[in-house]
Amino acid sequence: MQRTLFDKIWDSHVVREIEGGPSVVYIDRHLVHEVTSPQAFAGLDSRGLKVFRPQQTFATCDHNVPTLDQHLPIRDVLSRMQVETLAANAEKHGIHHFGLNNPNQGVVHVMGPEQGVTLPGQTIVCGDSHTSTHGAFGSIAFGIGTSEVEMVLATQCIMQPKPKKMLIEVNGTLGKGVTSKDIILYIISKITAGGGTGYFIEFAGSAIRSLSMEARMTLCNMSIEMGARGGMIAPDQTTFDYVQGRPYAPVGEAWDKALAYWKTLRTDEGAVFDRTCRYEAADIEPMITYGTNPGMGMKITGVVPDGSDLEGNDRKSFDKSLNYMGIQAGKPMLGMPVDYVFVGSCTNGRIEDFRMFASLVRGRKKAEGVTAWLVPGSKRVEKQAVAEGLTDILREAGFEFRQPGCSACLAMNEDKVPAGKYAVSTSNRNFEGRQGPGARTILASPLVAAAAAVTGRITDPREFL
């Protein structure tokens, strides 16, 4: 029988099927961070258990770390406690740990791929919904809750019902200034914030194939924003070239054997999906969001919908959202003043994102009145940005490059956007209060963020390209 890419990986990881229940699925890689793991380790302790497969478990701290002065003790007592608890648990259980001042520390979904921890054909979980990022390598990767973190620590398995399968194809050539962030915001605006619930997505088509690994990660990262458990892309030469030579990637004979297997990881001709959506790359323009979920997106040159097609609670929710944002229905957003710009996160905190940002701001100046936070996704990204001279370009343009962490994406640390202020953000969620109580988030690509940073307004980046 013809199988999809998802079927092939899933089937090879099922330890046991339970009649009328979930499958017991074996997990190859377990990524761990400081915020969703302490209760899981405490659970292990109370059962008198050790981590079952410590060599398959990789921890780093990212969610609540400061992005300045990381060499100093963390000032926030509770944050410091979480970071120290993770270090102690890692030590006790002998798991890999990239702590705050380790040269490999970073946002967990940036760290995994750059270390070669993430490989094609794997099952990967983490107590973080953006684990879907790793699907870019042709792996089944999804976020889990803390009880499930405990399950994986204890048994290297998780209990999951098999999701339905969705194929999303994007074909053709992307226009100037259109990035993978725009592709995914476009797709979510079509499918809605809940429309992918119950599905695992495979992205395919010529426009997807043409993307770099980092761009693919941005795309898969936001699969969860339409409710899908994850999104994946079949591995190809782009994938293999990225993986080869990374610290935890296989070498020698093991590499040859792995590569031969990875080349079989594609959806068979004629395999059946539960749902298929097709889009044309030429229809996609730079995107922004206007509301309080990632499905509320539009092309940057568009006008905010007026909600006239909605009724009842749908209409009430729409009005509540626009009211929170202080944005008018039926009006364009181009030219709207912007207070903050955030570039970073597991969505757009990699070296290509900072290259994009720097290419636009080079030779220009940050607009007066705009506060910009440029936060690398990892120590390695930070180092690379310095090596390439990006930090010099940014400094000359009036920008400060900070230290790695999740930062203003979820505002668990000090990087909070004040109430009522507008932030153009390359992160993944524009929920109420996500970037700080009362903060108003406009999701966009690094290019749109750069155009906003130098003009102080919502600006079409194509004007500068």
Add this chain to the structure above:
Amino acid sequence: MPIDKFITLQGTFVPLPIENVDTDQIIPARFMKGTTRDGFGDNLFRDWRYHKDGAPVQDFVLNQGVYSGSILVAGKNFGSGSSREHAAWAITGYGFKAVVSSFFADIFRNNALNNGLLPVQVSEDFLSEIFAAAADPATELRIDLEQQLITLLSSGRSEPFDINPYKRNCLLNGFDDIDFLLNIKDEIVQFEQNR
């Protein structure tokens, strides 16, 4: 963590007719700094429930003093966004034992079930009827997990709801997944050796 048994639940409910209630609304990230499962209920719906200075928002449903009960009824796509289990801990910590909506996000559903919090998915139409019935705050719902049936007592309307049979059995008996997995550890080791 062993969970409380859930068999039937009958009582008044708290209506929250808002759609796409994401887990950042249920518990904002800045309140996730605990290292235990306790205390999150105090910050359930924090930014809807309290002003910046900590004073209660008087017209928010948890502060009005009109509605109470251990069943929360919310608009569709409840629990979307972040995978934080703290959302389930905040809801159970506040005292809710079941959430009724016309649609739940996947990860939230799992997290809820792993904490003995029953997500009950009803039709859009029935949900509207429940919200309308909330005009009388004394209106009660009855949730019967054995029969997989939810009933609005004021009108007598019932609707069956779906739940994975394995998960249903776990809730009825207070079992958790880790107990199950620990019991098949030999099989897991065997699986590893055969790869």
